[in-house]
Amino acid sequence: MTNGFSIDIKNLTKKFGAFTAVDDVSFSVKKGEIFGFLGPNGSGKSTTIRMLCGLMSPTSGTAEVAGFDINQNPEQVKTKIGYMSQRFSLYNDITVSQNIDFWGTLYKVSASDMKERKETLIADLNLEDWKNRLTQTLPGGIKQRLALGCAMLHQPEIIFLDEPTGGVDPVSRRNFWSVIDQLSASGTTVFVTTHFLDEAEYCQNVGMIYNAKLIALGSPTALRENTFKETSIELDVSNPMEAVSIIPDHPDVAESSIFGNLVHAILKPGISWSPDVETSFRTFLENRHLVLKSAEPVVPSLEDVFIHLIDQISKGKA
Amino acid sequence: MQTLLAMIRKEFLQLKEDKRLLAISLVAPVIMVTLFSYAANIDVNNIKVAFVDPDNSSITREIRDKFSQSGYFTVTEVGKDAREADYWLDAGKARVVVVFPEDFSAKIQQRISAPVQLLIDGADGNTASIATAYSMGILNTYNQQIITEIMNTLPVKPKLASVSAETRIWYNPDLKTMNFMVPGILCLVLLISTMITTSMSIVKEKELGTLEQLIVTPIKPWQIIGGKLLPFSITATIVVILLLGVNSVLMEVPLRGNVFALIFLIYIYLITTLGLGLFISTVSNTQQQAALTAIFMIMPPMIFFSGFIFPVENMQMIIQWISVIIPLKYMLVMVRGIFLKGIGLELMWQEALILFGFSVLILWGAIMRFSKKLE
Numbered sequence: 001m002t003n004g005f006s007i008d009i010k011n012l013t014k015k016f017g018a019f020t021a022v023d024d025v026s027f028s029v030k031k032g033e034i035f036g037f038l039g040p041n042g043s044g045k046s047t048t049i050r051m052l053c054g055l056m057s058p059t060s061g062t063a064e065v066a067g068f069d070i071n072q073n074p075e076q077v078k079t080k081i082g083y084m085s086q087r088f089s090l091y092n093d094i095t096v097s098q099n100i101d102f103w104g105t106l107y108k109v110s111a112s113d114m115k116e117r118k119e120t121l122i123a124d125l126n127l128e129d130w131k132n133r134l135t136q137t138l139p140g141g142i143k144q145r146l147a148l149g150c151a152m153l154h155q156p157e158i159i160f161l162d163e164p165t166g167g168v169d170p171v172s173r174r175n176f177w178s179v180i181d182q183l184s185a186s187g188t189t190v191f192v193t194t195h196f197l198d199e200a201e202y203c204q205n206v207g208m209i210y211n212a213k214l215i216a217l218g219s220p221t222a223l224r225e226n227t228f229k230e231t232s233i234e235l236d237v238s239n240p241m242e243a244v245s246i247i248p249d250h251p252d253v254a255e256s257s258i259f260g261n262l263v264h265a266i267l268k269p270g271i272s273w274s275p276d277v278e279t280s281f282r283t284f285l286e287n288r289h290l291v292l293k294s295a296e297p298v299v300p301s302l303e304d305v306f307i308h309l310i311d312q313i314s315k316g317k318a
Numbered sequence: 319m320q321t322l323l324a325m326i327r328k329e330f331l332q333l334k335e336d337k338r339l340l341a342i343s344l345v346a347p348v349i350m351v352t353l354f355s356y357a358a359n360i361d362v363n364n365i366k367v368a369f370v371d372p373d374n375s376s377i378t379r380e381i382r383d384k385f386s387q388s389g390y391f392t393v394t395e396v397g398k399d400a401r402e403a404d405y406w407l408d409a410g411k412a413r414v415v416v417v418f419p420e421d422f423s424a425k426i427q428q429r430i431s432a433p434v435q436l437l438i439d440g441a442d443g444n445t446a447s448i449a450t451a452y453s454m455g456i457l458n459t460y461n462q463q464i465i466t467e468i469m470n471t472l473p474v475k476p477k478l479a480s481v482s483a484e485t486r487i488w489y490n491p492d493l494k495t496m497n498f499m500v501p502g503i504l505c506l507v508l509l510i511s512t513m514i515t516t517s518m519s520i521v522k523e524k525e526l527g528t529l530e531q532l533i534v535t536p537i538k539p540w541q542i543i544g545g546k547l548l549p550f551s552i553t554a555t556i557v558v559i560l561l562l563g564v565n566s567v568l569m570e571v572p573l574r575g576n577v578f579a580l581i582f583l584i585y586i587y588l589i590t591t592l593g594l595g596l597f598i599s600t601v602s603n604t605q606q607q608a609a610l611t612a613i614f615m616i617m618p619p620m621i622f623f624s625g626f627i628f629p630v631e632n633m634q635m636i637i638q639w640i641s642v643i644i645p646l647k648y649m650l651v652m653v654r655g656i657f658l659k660g661i662g663l664e665l666m667w668q669e670a671l672i673l674f675g676f677s678v679l680i681l682w683g684a685i686m687r688f689s690k691k692l693e
Binding site: 053055057075081087093094098101102103106 | 327528535692
């Protein structure tokens with residue numbers, strides 16, 4: 001670890017013929033951090049992760065993963081990392097126990113360590129009754145936890161998770177993230193890609209990738225604050241359809257939009273939400289025979305951030 | 319070593335669960351050899367023969383009997399009108415029609431040469447030429463009989479010299495096609511079962527994504543390759559033993575040479591077939607692609623240019639040149655040599671060396687193409 005970073009990426013680029021899948025991406029991930037790599041399908045997330053795992057050679061640029069250069073020592077990198085790909089990729093046609101033994105042997109886990117870790121894994125996942133059954137008979141959520149367990153048998157410094165929660169039910173997703181939290185707490189660096197932007201809230205830092213380029217980097221809070229300088233408020237009004245056309249006349253409002261049965265309003269720069277402002281809204285609406293039931297500022301989600309950034313990029317192009 | 323053993327163990331565990339692959343690798347070869355051996359029979363017997371015999375004399379009836387008693391012919395029709403012959407041939411009621419003229423027996427009795435017309439269905443050239451030869455043989459024997467009868471009536475017997483051929487057919491005295499085909503089919507079935515199963519097994523892991531999971535571990539490429547090739551060479555060994563067993567019970571093709579020399583050659587050959595399987599897996603992303611590559615790119619030249627069906631010496635010069643690079647060609651010469659001629663490697667070391675050279679080349683090429691990277 002030359003500089004305290006677990007992953008240090010410099011100008012990483014991957015081209016497939018004329019198509020650029022990853023374009024000059026640079027960033028670093030600190031040891032023990034949960035780093036979320038966000039972006040829509042086809043934006044270059046998986047290609048980046050595959051290069052970091054030594055599965056693909058970059059066209060140019062490099063990265064240091066767990067202290068090893070991915071171009072010069074890809075096989076060394078592989079001893080230090082765990083990787084779980086998008087698809088469940090344990091062997092379905094052998095038993096749970098056989099899968100654990102197989103992956104443990106491939107990661108050169110000693111027989112004594114293996115025995116203990118296997119028992120822990122089976123106990124953690126409550127698989128005592130399932131261990132001699134074919135892996136394909138496991139429910140989806142458990143399978144995925146088992147795949148993570150198998151990728152962690154050699155206790156890697158970094159675990160790469162490529163879309164780990166794709167096709168998994170919400171309860172299993174939440175459980176999965178609590179496991180990821182535990183891993184991070186025990187000092188493992190977690191590099192996770194997802195296109196569920198709500199999941200990014202679990203991450204300490206996120207990178208957003210769009211059309212092969214890194215468009216944002218930072219903690220979820222910092223990203224929100226840097227992207228939206230203006231305050232958004234959510235209003236519950238008696239007649240939202242009428243209200244949405246009237247509210248922009250209020251002196252503090254920059255724009256408004258309908259949001260289900262509610263109205264969202266973005267205040268003009270420099271104006272923040274206060275009881276005084278709320279009173280002025282109430283009076284403003286009452287004068288126009290509308291009743292304000294409630295009003296409160298809303299925190300923009302990372303999805304709002306992402307969509308805002310993409311909008312700016314496409315406006316910049318146009 | 320641990321890693322290699324884990325790979326081999328995993329492969330067998332999977333094979334145990336994958337009934338289809340298990341059937342392809344163990345049962346199908348045995349069924350294929352058995353069926354092929356009986357179907358791939360170009361021996362000619364039971365040729366349908368018909369007679370146009372307006373004469374219908376004791377002489378023509380005797381000739382007809384000689385046809386039916388020869389063991390090669392079955393008499394299907396006897397008629398009086400030559401026009402019927404066209405219909406019999408068109409409708410497939412006869413492959414050979416013998417047409418006697420009306421004055422046939424009269425001419426023979428007057429000791430005048432009597433013509434007989436032979437109409438042969440030549441669509442299948444091989445059968446036609448054999449049928450012609452058999453018919454000619456029967457008529458020649460009858461000629462001999464006439465001459466002997468005439469000579470016996472002479473008061474003074476003239477001295478005649480003639481060449482008498484004493485034929486001994488070596489290696490396959492009964493000229494059974496099966497004896498020629500079975501050793502070849504054995505090689506072909508081994509090619510299919512090992513090449514296809516190996517390529518399928520690797521490509522299946524590509525499709526399922528498990529190959530990606532494998533190559534992200536510190537496993538070495540040779541351990542992946544060994545872990546795939548060794549299990550299939552073990553199943554191939556079982557197949558060879560089964561096939562030799564089936565042969566000794568059903569087909570009874572004599573194995574005159576040394577069994578160990580045969581097995582030694584089979585192992586060299588297996589390096590080729592497994593290497594081809596590995597090679598196919600490096601150029602295919604789906605099991606369909608792998609199967610199609612095997613069926614359309616590898617199998618046809620192996621079958622048609624190797625001498626498996628058509629002797630290489632009969633081929634156009636350009637095809638003979640192509641056949642030089644067909645590994646099966648060398649294997650066929652050697653396997654037939656061991657089975658039928660009972661000869662050993664001392665007479666076939668050149669073929670063995672060439673085959674070995676191909677094996678190493680193909681396997682080396684496949685290993686070079688196999689990489690621990692996704693692209």
